[in-house]
Structures are given as structure tokens and as C-alpha cells.
Amino acid sequence: MNETIQLIQNHRSIRSFLDKDIDNEIIDEILKSSQAMPSSINGQQTSVIVIRDKETKAKIAHLAGGQQWVEDAPVFLIYVLDFYKTHLAAKKNGLTQVIHESVEGTMVGTFDSGLAMAAAIISAESLGLGIVPIGGVRKNPGELIKLLNLPEYVYPAVGLAVGYPKDNSHKKPRLPFETFKHEESYHTEGLEKAIEQYDTEMKGYLKEIGREQEGNWSKLTSGIYQYVYYPEVYPTMKEQKFSNDK
Template sequence: MNETIKSIQNHRSIRKFTDKQLEESVIDQIIKSAQSMPNSINGQQTSIIVVRDKERKAKLAELAGGQPWIDAAPVFLVFVMDFYKTNLAAQKNHLNQLIHESVEGTIVGTFDGGLAMGGALIAAESMGLGVVPIGGIRQNPAEVIELLKLPEYTYPLAGLAIGYPKDHSQKKPRLPFETFKHEETYNKEGLMEAIDEYDHTMEQYHNEIGREQGVNWSGYTANIYQHVYYPKVYPTMKDQNFQNDK
């Protein structure tokens, strides 16, 4: 196993950071790694906003539902689905862009943003930094869009808090490997048994780290997925001209 694989498989979310600031060259290497990730048709429909301003980070922490590690991290990256750039390309060629109105466009832009974050995450951890992805910036997206001055055809997908870790959290267990790796076709055999096993594993994990006893994966996930937990996403996507009607 090489050092890159070791670093990836050793991932854990870090929510406590030291006061040490990141050098500009370090930030640029992280973002260049994100930019180097693959993307659909080389459309490059992702942009990253680097947030270091204390007041802006504090506001983002508030808008994300009160996540103080956004404010505590020296750098917060916001990954943006960006069809504004591609629309300029369409205008240059006297054509009308349609992709942003479709579900396919939303899938493309979101997936590419995820690939970019994966590259940034791996790059940051390879340099000894700690990270935690933040989906909570979609909790109050209209305010985030205004705060970051995002133009039409763009949308904030997720954030990444980055800094030097104050401590290393315990690695969170994953579902059994056979639930993730499927040979040739999707295998439903034994899934419920694997979930039962994982629920037991997660109960032990939460007991070890001092969280509420009895919390398992299936109950926690099912309770959250009863609802659309960020209901403002759909209307604000339409406001940004992502109609999702094609």
C-alpha cells in the first residue's frame, strides 16, 4: 500500500484546528489539485471560492446551521456549480445554453463538484492538514448566494473547512465492504444482515467516543431521510435559473 492510499484510507473529519494559518502556496496547491480532477466534456463547470475573512466565515458558520468549525478553520472553500462560465462560452459562439435547465445539468455539475472536492481533500490531507466537508451551506442558500455574490447559473454545492488539526478524531467505521463493492450487477443478498451488523458497530463507536448511547446507522439515517432536510434548495435553484424541468 503506497502513501497516497494510506492517506485516503486514513481519512477522518477534523473539526478542531490550531491558529496556524495556511500559506498561499499551500492553498493554491489544494485548489490546483481540485482543478485537475476530471469533469464532464471538459466543461469545467466548477469554481471554488476561498473564504478567509473572519466575519464572512462566521456568517457562513451561522447560515450552515451553527457549525463553529467553519469559523475556526483558517480557510473555508466553497465549491460552486458554475454554468455561468459555460454560458459565456455559449454567448461567444452565438448559441443558447440549455443544459442548466435540465436534471442532467444538475447531476453533471454536482458530480463534477464532488470530484473536485475529492481532489482538494486528498491534497490537503497529504500535506498534514485536517478537513471537514460541509453540506450545511445549502441550509440557507439564498443568503449564501448573496454573501458570495454568486451570479445566475451558479449554485453553492458544499464547503470544505481546512486547517492544521488540533487533535485527530477517531476514524468512523463504514458499512461492510461487500455492501459497497458489487460484482457485475447490484447484489441485494445479505444487505439487511450487513446493516444489522453495522448498526451494532456504530452503537459501539458512539459509546467509545462518548456520544448518545444506542445511536445506530439505520435509525439515524432513517430519521433524517424522512424529510427533505434542506427544503430551500429547490426554490433557490430555480431562482438561479436551474429549472430542473428537462
């Protein structure tokens, strides 16, 4: 195993940061790694908002549901679906963009943003930085869109808190590898047993980090997934012209 693979497989989320700034040059190199990732048809429908201002980070932390580490991190990155740039390209050529109105467009923009963020995560960790992704930027998206002055055809996908770690947090175990890798076709056999095994492992992990009240993986996940936990996403996507009706 080489150092890059070892780095990736040793990932853990960091929610406690040192009071130490990150040079602009370092952030730029991280974001150049993001920009270098592939995108559908080379549309490059991802942009990143870099937040350093303490007041703005505090507002975002509040909008994200009181996530203090958003405020504490010296830099907060917000990855956005950006079909405004492609809209301008269409306008330049006398054409009308439609892709942003479709579920396909939402999938393309979201997946490409994920690829870009993954590169940032690996790059940041290779430089000794810690990160934690923040889906909570979608909790109150309407207010965030106003705060960031996002034009139509642009929508916040996910945030990334970046900073120097105060400590190296516990590495969270994953589901058994056979639940992730499927040869030739999807295999349902053995999944229930594997989930049972993982629940036992996660119960021990959660007790170790002082979060035993969460129970285990299946209890926590199913408790959240029984409802739409960010219900403002759909109406605000429509306001940004992502109608998702095609």
C-alpha cells in the same frame, strides 16, 4: 499498499483546528489539484470560493446551522456548480445554453464538484492538514448566494473547512465492504444482515466518542432521510436558473 492509498484509507473528519494560518501557496496547490480533476465534456463547470475573512466565516457558520468549525478553520472553501462560465462560452458563439435547466446538468455539476473536492481532500491531508466537508452551505442557500455574490447559473454545492488539526479524531467505521462492492450487478441479498452488523459497530463507536444518543447508523440516517432537510435548495436553484424541468 502505497502511501497514497494508505493516506486515503486513513481519512477522518476534523472539526477542531489550531489557530494557525495556511499559506496562500499551499491553498493554491490544493486547488490546482481540484482543477486538474476530470469534468464532463471538459466543461469545467466547477469553481471554488476561498473564504478567509473571519466575519464572513462567522456568517457562513451561522447560515450552515451553527457549525463552529466553519468559523474556526483558517480557510473555508465553497465548491459551486458554475454554468456561468459555460453560459459566457455559449454567448460568445451565438448559442443558447440549456443544460443548466436540466436534471442532467445538476448531476453533472454536482458530480464534477465532488471530484474536485475529493482531490482537495487528498491533497490537503497529504500536507498534514485536516478537513471536514460541510453540506450545510445548502441550509440557507439564498442568503449564501447573496453573501458570495453568485451570479445566475451558479449554485453552492458543498463547503470544505481546512486547517491544521488540534487532534487526530477517531476514524469512523464504514459499512461492510460487500455492501459497497457489487460484482457485475447490484446484489440485495445479505444487505439487511450487513446493516445489522454495522449498526452494532456504530453503536460502540458512537458511545466511544460520547454521541451514544444518536443510536446507530440506520436510526440516525433514516431519522434524517424521512424528510427533505434542506428544503430551500429547490426554490433557490430555480432562482439561479437551475429549473430541473428537463
